[in-house]
Amino acid sequence: MKIAFDQQVFLLQQYGGISRYVCSLAEHLSASGRADTRIVAPLHFNHALKDSPIPGRRLWLPQLPSKAFRLVDATSKFLARVELNQFQPQIMHETYFTEHSFRPARAARVLTVYDMIHEKYADSFRNAHWTSDAKRTAVNRADHIVCISENTRRDLIELWGIPETKLSVTHLAADRIFEQAPIEDTDFSHARPYVLIVGSRGNYKNFEGFLRAFSSLSGIRDDVDVICFGGGAITPREQEIASKNGLRLEQLVHVSGDDQKLLSLYHGALALVYPSIYEGFGIPPLEAMAAGCPVITSNSSSLPEVVGDAGEYFAPDDDADMAAAMLRVLASAERRQELISLGRLRHALFSWHKCAKQTLDIYERLI
Known part of the structure; x- marks a missing residue:
């Protein structure tokens, strides 16, 4: 099975829980022997990805000046599409929320939703509606949604009416x-x-x-x-x-x-x-x-x-x-x-091995 993770979060986080989740999941998927796994992030400044053994043509940028972000982001998106079209994954796993699609033809689209904090506590975030609008777009186009907790799954059902059949829960783990x-x-x-x-x-x-x-x-x-x-x-x-x-x-x-x-x-x-x-x-x-x-x-x-x-x-x-x-x-x-x-x-009830196995089961149901 060919699985690709996109570049989104690796230009949003230098450090962070989401990027660590993606890298840990990708490494354990690869170790399972059941998946050819790639992280497609041509340009990034994320430390977890810098040290990741997962294949992919990547250039780590030690710093990302805010004035250069748009150019770097546009270049990374272009190069990512080229690499994805060459790789032709069966599963395209989106790492964050965007209105832009990176899915190659015939690949099933999987999205991880981490929480509904921007929807429940919008006043705590500047421009929360932008993130929420992009999230809703990504949720609606996904073939399946992975939730990192039962609480997030319930929030998606209660706040947006997402069908239960479209949602699965895979718990995270500590390193x-x-x-x-x-x-x-x-x-x-x-x-x-x-x-x-x-x-x-x-x-x-x-x-x-x-x-x-x-x-x-x-x-x-x-x-x-x-x-x-x-x-x-x-x-x-x-x-x-x-x-x-x-x-x-x-x-x-x-x-x-x-x-x-x-x-x-x-x-x-x-x-x-x-x-x-x-x-x-x-x-x-x-x-x-x-x-x-x-x-x-x-x-x-x-x-x-x-x-x-x-x-x-x-x-x-x-x-x-x-x-x-x-x-x-x-x-x-x-x-x-x-x-x-x-x-x-x-x-002891939580492990990346367990998270990867449950995620693989989701992928296999989609192809």
Whole structure:
């Protein structure tokens, strides 16, 4: 079976969960022995793809200046169509949402929908309607749609009335690195105990709600720091909210780095706190469970589907409930150890091998 993934996401993300999903899926499809798999992204600036062993004629651009994007995008699209017409895949798997079609003749079109965040929380995004319109176009023309969670599948049915027969669910997985011990030269040490926040923090990610809830833990907050991995430096607004609620600014620490650094952070944290109001899947809780880090998470959207019985839950719109959940974990070594044990069991249910097998089954039904 000949399978091609298009170039869209690799000119949108230098780093990111979607590009990592595509690369991981493509590599496991190729390893299955059932698929001749290519990622067709002639020009890109994505680090996951740069290191991918999947075939394809590609040029990695270390940086992509905004003024050059249109030219690079147009050139990549032209070269992608040439390569796709030469390869003639039986499955064309679109990696994001566009009104432009890259499907060669006779190829079945598959689309992955990650979430419906632009539709449910349009006010949180500039020009959300553009993304939503392109997504609807891509959804309508797809022969089949892969959803990364049951929650996303339900949203597509409820918001857009997509027929259930057109939808399948394949869960994602954490990379195997998070099952390992940190290596010494990236081992992260922090003098004080800390809770960990991973990823972007704006709007629906609910970091401001977390700061209010954490600040209310009078018996704990003075002795525990907050380390934010990724998502950009701590903003003046975040500093203002923290200070207003009684946190010292030096308690908010921003750290960036690679997966080894993140692995080390998971190993040292009292817990990962994941206050997001909405997620299509939520990879950080799965990574934390793999690494043996307790998970304290919102009870909304797909997160209970991923975390199962291995998390301490709270309502994300209730600061007091979030604070109570954090207190139950941070004040109890016994509860933290229980969550670590449950998390490792839960994490074992998700794998890229399983995701690839389920995706291959979908492809085979279409050809």
